[in-house]
């Protein structure tokens with residue numbers, strides 16, 4: 356697998372966990388992107404301190420305010436990214452922001468179902484719609500006919516927990532709203548791959564592994580991976596994706612995950 360070469364990337368939920376890992380790795384590439392847009396809810400707040408430190412050292416890092424459940428915030432983010440890009444397109448949109456609520460089948464509520472679905476499923480839908488013109492522009496501006504992530508792509512951060520065929524870690528937590536939201540995100544990814552192929556945009560869903568982040572929790576398990584291992588793996592896989600991979604669900608090692 357080769358090294359990822361992209362001109363511009365946007366990562367949502369970029370202030371901690373896997374999103375921050377993506378930003379760090381992208382900035383550290385031998386040929387880093389010209390623009391890394393790191394979207395987070397509160398760019399000036401304490402929770403974005405690490406991003407602010409990185410931005411002070413990397414002029415190609417731009418922190419963008421974004422609350423993925425608010426359409427006005429999504430529109431403003433797309434407009435701001437468009438202004439920075441000055442007429443060129445966005446190559447890679449990584450819909451990473453997500454939330455997890457642990458509730459059992461019996462205890463699940465309407466409020467949690469709605470909030471988690473709004474964040475994990477509707478957010479990526481609206482983000483992709485808002486950034487579509489910039490993604491199309493990137494695809495049009497790249498030579499060659501095939502699909503690739505260096506041309507134009509949407510990567511949706513899903514989870515094995517959304518797999519219907521192989522229900523993952525049920526004994527660890529039922530997490531109803533989370534599982535349903537990620538199963539729906541997988542379907543969204545498939546639909547996006549069908550709808551956006553003609554625009555030259557590759558779409559794929561990823562399972563990042565069971566990663567040591569706030570969301571990943573503190574349970575010791577030999578299958579758990581660090582943010583670095585997960586992100587390095589995903590970037591490797593992302594760099595190698597082509598036409599045949601659009602509409603697929605892959606893990607951080609590039610292995611196909613059952614829907």
Ligand code: NDP
Nearest residue numbers: 368372373396422423451452453514565566568569570571
């Ligand atoms: P974290 O909980 O560590 O980080 C979640 C990120 O999403 C934070 O930056 C958070 O921002 C942001 N976020 C949450 N809600 C919103 C919102 N409404 N608007 C904007 N940003 C928001 O999670 P991880 O880094 O572990 O997970 C990243 C992705 O990977 C998620 O989609 C998750 O479902 C997926 N995943 C993770 C696994 C794991 O083991 N960790 C396993 C499988 C999938 P803030 O700081 O403001 O809350």
